[in-house]
Amino acid sequence: xxxxxxxxxxxxxxxxxxxxxxxxxxxxxxxxxxxxxxxxxxxxxxxxxxxxxxxxxxxxxxxxxxxxxxxxxxxxxxxxxxxxxxxxxxxxxxxxxxxxxxxxxxxxxxxxxxxxxxxxxxxxxxxxxxxxxxxxxxxxxxxxxxxxxxxxxxxxxxxxxxxxxxxxxxxxxxxxxxxxxxxxxxxxxxxxxxxxxxxxxxxxxxxxxxxxxxxxxxxxxxxxxxxxxxxxxxxxxxxxxxxxxxxxxxxxxxxxxxxxxxxxxxxxxxxxxxxxxxxxxxxxxxxxxxxxxxxxxxxxxxxxxxxxxxxxxxxxxxxxxxxxxx
Amino acid sequence: xxxxxxxxxxxxxxxxxxxxxxxxxxxxxxxxxxxxxxxxxxxxxxxxxxxxxxxxxxxxxxxxxxxxxxxxxxxxxxxxxxxxxxxxxxxxxxxxxxxxxxxxxxxxxxxxxxxxxxxxxxxxxxxxxxxxxxxxxxxxxxxxxxxxxxxxxxxxxxxxxxxxxxxxxxxxxxxxxxxxxxxxxxxxxxxxxxxxxxxxxxxxxxxxxxxxxxxxxxxxxxxxxxxxxxxxxxxxxxxxxxxxxxxxxxxxxxxxxxxxxxxxxxxxxxxxxxxxxxxxxxxxxxxxxxxxxxxxxxxxxxxxxxxxxxxxxxxxxxxxxxxxxx
Numbered sequence: 024x025x026x027x028x029x030x031x032x033x034x035x036x037x038x039x040x041x042x043x044x045x046x047x048x049x050x051x052x053x054x055x056x057x058x059x060x061x062x063x064x065x066x067x068x069x070x071x072x073x074x075x076x077x078x079x080x081x082x083x084x085x086x087x088x089x090x091x092x093x094x095x096x097x098x099x100x101x102x103x104x105x106x107x108x109x110x111x112x113x114x115x116x117x118x119x120x121x122x123x124x125x126x127x128x129x130x131x132x133x134x135x136x137x138x139x140x141x142x143x144x145x146x147x148x149x150x151x152x153x154x155x156x157x158x159x160x161x162x163x164x165x166x167x168x169x170x171x172x173x174x175x176x177x178x179x180x181x182x183x184x185x186x187x188x189x190x191x192x193x194x195x196x197x198x199x200x201x202x203x204x205x206x207x208x209x210x211x212x213x214x215x216x217x218x219x220x221x222x223x224x225x226x227x228x229x230x231x232x233x234x235x236x237x238x239x240x241x242x243x244x245x246x247x248x249x250x251x252x253x254x255x256x257x258x259x260x261x262x263x264x265x266x267x268x269x270x271x272x273x274x275x276x277x278x279x280x281x282x283x284x285x286x287x288x289x290x291x292x293x294x295x296x297x298x299x300x301x302x303x304x305x306x307x308x309x310x311x312x313x314x315x316x317x318x319x320x321x322x323x324x325x326x327x328x329x330x331x332x333x334x335x336x337x338x339x340x341x342x343x344x345x346x347x348x349x
Numbered sequence: 350x351x352x353x354x355x356x357x358x359x360x361x362x363x364x365x366x367x368x369x370x371x372x373x374x375x376x377x378x379x380x381x382x383x384x385x386x387x388x389x390x391x392x393x394x395x396x397x398x399x400x401x402x403x404x405x406x407x408x409x410x411x412x413x414x415x416x417x418x419x420x421x422x423x424x425x426x427x428x429x430x431x432x433x434x435x436x437x438x439x440x441x442x443x444x445x446x447x448x449x450x451x452x453x454x455x456x457x458x459x460x461x462x463x464x465x466x467x468x469x470x471x472x473x474x475x476x477x478x479x480x481x482x483x484x485x486x487x488x489x490x491x492x493x494x495x496x497x498x499x500x501x502x503x504x505x506x507x508x509x510x511x512x513x514x515x516x517x518x519x520x521x522x523x524x525x526x527x528x529x530x531x532x533x534x535x536x537x538x539x540x541x542x543x544x545x546x547x548x549x550x551x552x553x554x555x556x557x558x559x560x561x562x563x564x565x566x567x568x569x570x571x572x573x574x575x576x577x578x579x580x581x582x583x584x585x586x587x588x589x590x591x592x593x594x595x596x597x598x599x600x601x602x603x604x605x606x607x608x609x610x611x612x613x614x615x616x617x618x619x620x621x622x623x624x625x626x627x628x629x630x631x632x633x634x635x636x637x638x639x640x641x642x643x644x645x646x647x648x649x650x651x652x653x654x655x656x657x658x659x660x661x662x663x664x665x666x667x668x669x670x671x672x673x674x675x
Contacts, residue, residue: 045386045489050496050579051424051563052388054489060371061387062378065469065481067435072472098377109393109435109479143391143479146398153435153469153479155391163371163380170376237377253376 029118029144033125040138043104043159053140055105060163064095067153070113074216076150078194081120083216085127088152091240093135093220094293098238099166100229101158103137103222108154111147124152135222165229172235172254172298178322179304181224181295181311184243185275185282186268188289190215192278199277200270207270214268218293223314228297231307236297242290244342247330250296257327262287262334264321281340287332288342298324355444355470359451366464369430369485379466381431386489390421393479396439400542402476404520407446409542411453414478417566419461419546420619424564425492426555427484429463429548434480437473450478461548491555498561498580498624504648505630507550507621507637510569511601511608512594514615516541518604525603526596533596540594544619549640554623557633562623568616570668573656576622583653588613588660590647613658614668624650 033048040047046054068088070076079087089106096103108128112121121144132139137156160166172178190211193200200208221238228236237250243265251258262283275282297318299307308318332340356375366373372380394414396402405413415432422429434454438447447470458465463482486492498504516537519526526534547564554562563576569591577584588609601608623644625633634644658666 046492046494050494051421052390052427052484052492054386054388054425054492054494056386056489057383060380060382062380063431063433063467063481063483064378065433065435065467065479067437067469067471067479069437069471069473071474095377099380101378105389107389107391107481109391111393111395111477141389141391143393145393145395147395147477148397148474151437151473151477153391153393155389155433155481157389158378163382166372166378166380168372168376168380 029121032122036125036129037139038133040140041104044138044140047140048142053105057159059159059161060166062096062099062101062158062166063155064092065153065155066092066095067151070150079216081124082127084152085124086131086217088154089128089131090218090220091293092154092156093137093222094238094240096156096158097220097222097225098236098295099158100225100233100236101160101166102226103135103156104159105157106132106137106139106154107141108139108152109143111145111151113147113150116150167229167233167236169235169237169250169253172250172256172324174256174324174326176234176298176324177301177304177320178258178260178324179297179318180266180321181221181318182316183266183268184239184292184294185271185286185289186211186214187218187291188285189268189271189274192274199274202273202277203270211268211270215291218291220293221295221316224311224316225295227310227314228295228307231310232299232303233297234299236295239292239294239296240290242342243287243296244330246296251328251330257325258322258330259325260322260330260332262332262340264319266319283340284342287340355447358448362451362455363465364459366466367430370464370466373466374468379431383485385485385487386492388422388425388427388484388492389481390418391479391481392418392421393477396476405542407450408453410478411450412457412543414480415454415457416544416546417619418480418482419463419548420564420566422482422484423546423548423551424562424621425484426551426559426562427486427492428552429461429482430485431483432458432463432465432480433467434465434478435469437471437477439474439476442476493555493559493562495561495563495576495579498576498582498650500582500650500652502560502624502650503627503630503646504584504586504650505623505644506592506647507547507644508642509592509594510565510618510620511597511612511615512537512540513544513617514611515594515597515600518600525600528599528603529596537594537596541617544617546619547621547642550637550642551621553636553640554621554633557636558625558629559623560625562621565618565620565622566616568668569613569622570656572622577654577656583651584648584656585651586648586656586658588658588666590645592645609666610668613666
């Protein structure tokens with residue numbers, strides 16, 4: 024099957040795009056009328072680097088590619104708008120696999136209100152999915168960058184962390200999950216294979232006074248450093264306040280790892296790390312709760328630089344260098 | 350060198366972005382305020398499929414990736430705005446090569462008024478450059494899709510064709526270029542390795558009454574069919590009106606190929622194929638001429654479907670199926 028035939032089949036499966044889209048897939052470019060500010064992010068997944076075809080169905084790979092891109096829009100507090108996909112197809116990926124991968128993208132696109140309106144298909148030595156996403160807000164000031172954290176702000180985290188890296192360990196060595204309930208192990212594997220971008224929580228935080236925000240793709244330790252550096256501040260994190268996913272402690276113990284080190288070093292949780300003035304925390308937590316997840320206070324923004332994750336006794340926790348997919 | 354170090358070095362080389370960019374590279378997403386309609390296109394180049402590292406310098410690969418993406422904006426008549434790059438880096442591409450590739454992108458970006466404001470870097474088994482470009486126009490109606498051609502319109506072509514495929518032949522078998530001047534052979538190779546998007550000509554045509562437009566990436570034969578199908582019309586092309594690049598006839602002859610078949614079948618010329626009402630052709634040609642290239646009338650839009658390329662004696666020319674890089 025040629026590129027054009029595949030693209031025609033893909034287009035036939037696309038739902039009607041949103042009202043801001045004036046010309047969808049199939050021309051030289053898609054035409055939109057944003058009507059405000061846009062946030063645009065690109066993100067690429069490559070087989071063997073960000074996923075493994077033996078662990079993930081094509082639909083899961085498509086889902087993860089769009090999810091990790093949308094997570095960047097969540098971290099801006101933007102409303103998802105359009106997505107564009109570049110698919111690099113190796114010779115051993117057949118037409119059905121390609122279409123199933125696209126179905127994985129289209130399903131999450133529909134669930135998140137994203138219109139898939141453009142793309143390119145090419146041969147490639149390894150399955151590659153590069154995703155461009157465009158989000159919207161009425162004004163640029165309504166979006167949240169990494170750079171606005173101020174000394175005295177509260178540092179908070181949506182949901183739970185450590186699940187994606189625990190799920191990866193359970194995929195690599197299934198016996199590590201022998202001590203947790205089957206449903207828990209399944210949920211941890213799903214956090215690795217089918218991450219969910221925190222779009223509603225991101226919008227709630229943007230509307231709730233967030234001064235800086237970033238999504239956890241590289242891991243709390245690394246992403247906190249990015250936020251601190253962009254804002255020109257330091258971050259003090261209380262290790263025992265970190266909300267760990269159910270089953271992370273058991274899988275870490277089975278692997279001979281410290282659960283907090285593992286969770287702080289493991290990437291791909293796609294939770295939101297956010298700073299906001301202390302007096303706005305309770306209302307923001309309530310708004311995030313309405314979006315279906317939690318907001319946990321994990322530390323404080325301080326003058327200075329760098330990130331310290333402090334254990335109850337006062338010692339510093341060093342996020343594990345973990346040989347993860349990322 | 351890690352991804353973050355490379356990205357920091359890249360950002361340090363970027364010129365100041367345009368005024369529509371409110372937040373450039375380095376955050377979760379770039380923020381822009383388009384102020385009208387946008388045209389967005391994605392395009393990927395993969396080593397061994399769209400270029401060969403033994404023929405192209407890293408700067409030429411970066412240039413070609415942006416040029417082929419911007420050509421889609423030229424075909425909409427849009428003003429170039431922002432670009433986002435995904436770089437898939439194999440282990441044998443070193444840091445200097447990466448930065449030279451980015452320099453190739455940045456140079457064309459600056460020359461074309463495009464702001465490079467985001468990107469992603471990942472490991473990959475083969476050098477991959479996926480480019481997203483966003484163009485602008487005050488109103489969506491000022492952009493030109495493929496679908497507006499009407500029976501009776503003139504069919505016209507910017508510049509000359511056949512140069513990119515002749516340049517490819519000259520790269521594959523240098524002896525084929527023995528019969529042309531060295532400067533001509535060099536110019537043909539440059540058409541293959543460093544294509545120039547027809548941005549100014551595209552804007553001139555959009556403002557000059559173009560009813561449909563497409564850029565020639567797959568070759569005149571194939572791209573004319575795309576335009577005809579999108580518009581629901583037929584296209585009659587006069588083969589002896591086709592403007593061939595200097596040296597194409599000689600290289601085709603040396604390769605034992607018919608020059609017109611070669612030029613009509615060869616891709617990557619990135620010229621614009623456009624339809625417009627006959628009474629607007631002369632003024633449009635004058636406007637294109639001011640942009641530094643030519644506009645040649647090559648045929649007519651007719652009722653019906655499909656594309657016929659007719660030789661002077663009345664026989665039909667079949668664009669060569671050419672085993673090209675594409």
